[in-house]
Amino acid sequence: QINLPTADAQKPADRPEQLDVAVDAKGNYMINKAPVPANNAATLSAALKSAAGDMKDPVVVINADANAAHQSVVRVMEAAQLAGYARITFTTQAARK
Structure with missing residues (x-):
C-alpha cells in the first residue's frame, strides 16, 4: 500500500466565459461555430x-485564418469594442519545425 502525500492546494480558478470568433480566408465569420452574416462592425457587434x-x-x-484580410480581423475587434467587451485575445498555431 502506498500513502500519497496530501496538499492544501486551492481550487483552480474558473475558466472565464468566452466567445469564440472564427474568421476564414474569405472573411466569413462564425461565433461559437455558428455562421454569422456580418458585413460591418455594428452587425457583428449585435451578433456578439x-x-x-x-x-x-x-x-x-x-x-483568424492566416490568409484572412486584416480588415476582417479589425472588424471583430471593433465589434467587440462596440459591444463593450474589452478583453480580446488571439489563437495561434505553433510553427512546424
Missing part, C-alpha cells in the same frame, strides 16, 4: 451580444 447572452464580461477569442 446575442451570442453572449447572460455572460457578464466575456473574453473574445479571435481565431
Whole structure:
C-alpha cells in the first residue's frame, strides 16, 4: 500500500466565459461555430451580444485564418469594442519545425 502525500492546494480558478470568433480566408465569420452574416462592425457587434447572452464580461477569442484580410480581423475587434467587451485575445498555431 502506498500513502500519497496530501496538499492544501486551492481550487483552480474558473475558466472565464468566452466567445469564440472564427474568421476564414474569405472573411466569413462564425461565433461559437455558428455562421454569422456580418458585413460591418455594428452587425457583428449585435451578433456578439446575442451570442453572449447572460455572460457578464466575456473574453473574445479571435481565431483568424492566416490568409484572412486584416480588415476582417479589425472588424471583430471593433465589434467587440462596440459591444463593450474589452478583453480580446488571439489563437495561434505553433510553427512546424
